[in-house]
Amino acid sequence: MVQKLIELSLRNRFIVLLLAAGLFAWGIYSIRQNPIxxxxxxxxxxxxxxxxxxxxxxxxxxxxxxxxxxxxxxxxxxxxxxxxxxxxxxxxxxxxxxxxxxxxxxxxxxxxxxxxxxxxxxxxxxxxxxPDGTGVGHIYWYHLDAPKMDLGEQRALQDWYIKFALQTVPGVAEVASYGGFEKQYQLVVDPVKLQFYNISLMDVMNKIKANNNDVGGRKFEMSDMAYIIRGLGYIKNIEDVESIALGNYNGIPVRVKDIGSVQMGGDLRLGIFDMDGKGEVVGGIVVMRYGENADKVIRNIKIKMAEVEKGLPEGVSFKTSYDRSTLIGEAIESIKGSLIEIMISVSIVVLLFLFHWRSALVILIQLPISVAIGFILLEAFGISSNIMSLTGIALAIGVVVDDGIVMVENAYRHLSEAQSEKTTSTP
The missing domain is CATH 3.30.70.1430 (Multidrug efflux transporter AcrB pore domain)
Known part of the structure; x- marks a missing residue:
């Protein structure tokens, strides 16, 4: 069977070379499409x-x-x-x-x-x-370098501007904010005043919620013009909260400022985010969507961050806390370096022992084709290119080289013996 396959290949060299070139091109395409x-x-x-x-x-x-x-x-x-x-x-x-x-x-x-x-x-x-991410979906962490802004302002900038911009990047499932203070209006109620005005704490909560709202009205037409009537009621500052009416006492309205004090503060925190022991920072964690290409998503995130940074306040910039693309690049460079080193060492060994450059060329051709076929199989079975799979390919290169050297040396020896017998048998 093997002998017939070899004979068929030798008789159809052009078809074999065409198939090899097709597999190599298919492998290059699979490398580009396979998630890294x-x-x-x-x-x-x-x-x-x-x-x-x-x-x-x-x-x-x-x-x-x-x-x-x-x-x-x-x-x-x-x-x-x-x-x-x-x-x-x-x-x-x-x-x-x-x-x-x-x-x-x-x-x-x-x-x-x-x-x-x-x-x-x-x-x-x-x-x-x-989010539709996995346990290893945290591909990129960043924090803000804003020495002139307090932690509350940084968190507001992260939550209401940066986060929404980065979530538009294809392949991003979520941008989780961390650090800083989430701003909120805090009402410190005096229970004695509540009892004096006969107002319950639930009434205070419901009144504040109801007053933080816009209401709509009908259209008002005058002089061939139509005007839309609106009631503006959204809270914009502390004074708006203090002026909310809760009830009345002997015909006099009771407002929030009559039963307590209002202040701007931060939400309850369960932890802090410290950077290198130099103090707290505010930033975000980018979570990749299931099945996406991590290297491609990180590149798009960096492009988007460069655009977003132009709109940040003066003196505010991004700093990278964790970037998985560095490890991805090192893994790819490792497999490239191994392939180049093996090809050079194999060429030297074959040339030294056989003194035949065509035999070395046979091994050099089969190495990239074998790697390309490996990536075709990874893409076919839905396996991403990662440290484990690339390490397996790197180890398999050694096996391919060993087999190639043995087969080339064996073929070279048989051809030499056949030529020697033919020379000696000729009169």
Whole structure:
């Protein structure tokens, strides 16, 4: 069988060369299309359901949120396991699907069940799906270098400008903000004044919520012109909060400033983000979408950040905290260096031992073609190019070289012996 295959190849050299060139071109195309990452994605195929109910204890969260969700999410096709986790004010439900399940099909089925489970949860509690990323989706971290801005202003700049801009980059599932203070209006209530004016704390909350709103009216036509009537009620500063009416006392309106004081502060923090021990910073974590090319997404993020940086306040710039593209580039350069080193060393060995440049050329041709075929198989089976797969290719190059040297040396010896016998047998 092997002899017939060799004979067929020798008789059809042009077809063999054409097939080799086609495989090499196909391999180059697969290299460009295959997702490149530094870390192999070994995480489970999961959908995260996140529910927030602030101020409740873990036991209340477990009984009224986590348990109803876990009970109703069971029975979805292709589910392998469901895990629930309850903590102060938050609930996480991890729906684990089988490995061959399409992640977006799974998210759709989970969302269908959540629409039904919503009626079993307390009023005002709404579960939501986590980002369509994986456990290794944190591909890029950055922070702001803004020495002239406080942490609250930096966090506002991150949440209301930078975050929204970076989320438009293709392949980005989420941009998670960290550090700083989330600005909020804080009302410090005097309970004695509440009792004096006979106003409950729930009345204060409801009145403030109701007054932070715009209202619409009808059109008013005058002199062939139509005017839209609006009631502007959004809170813009502390004075607006202090002026909200809560009730009346003997015909005199009771305002927020009469029962307490209003101040601008930061939301409760559970931790800080420190950079190299030099102080707190504000930044974001870019989470890549499932199945995307990490190297390509990072390049697009850097391009977008260069555009966003032009619109930042004076003295504010981006600093990179973590960049996975560095590790990706080193992995690619490692496989390139190994391939070049092996080709050079093999050429020298073959030329020294056989003194035949055509034999060395045979081995040099088969190396890039073998690597190209390896990337074709990676693309066909949906395996990304990462440290593990590139290391496997690098190790396989050594095996290919060993086989090539043995086969070339064996063929060269047989051809030499055949030529010697033919020379000696000629009279």
């Amino acid at each position: 990452d530094a870390i192999p994605d070994l995480s489970e195929n999961q959908v995260i359901v996140f529910t927030e109910w602030m101020g409740r204890s873990p036991q209340v969260i477990e009984d009224q949120v986590t348990f109803p969700l876990v009970s109703n999410l069971q029975g979805i096709p292709k589910i392998k396991n469901i895990r629930g986790s309850s903590m102060f004010g938050m609930s996480f439900v991890y729906v684990i699907f089988e490995d061959n399940t399409d992640i977006y099909w799974a998210r759709t089925r989970v969302l269908e069940r959540l629409n039904f489970a919503q009626r079993l949860l307390p009023q005002g509690v709404t579960p939501s799906l986590g």
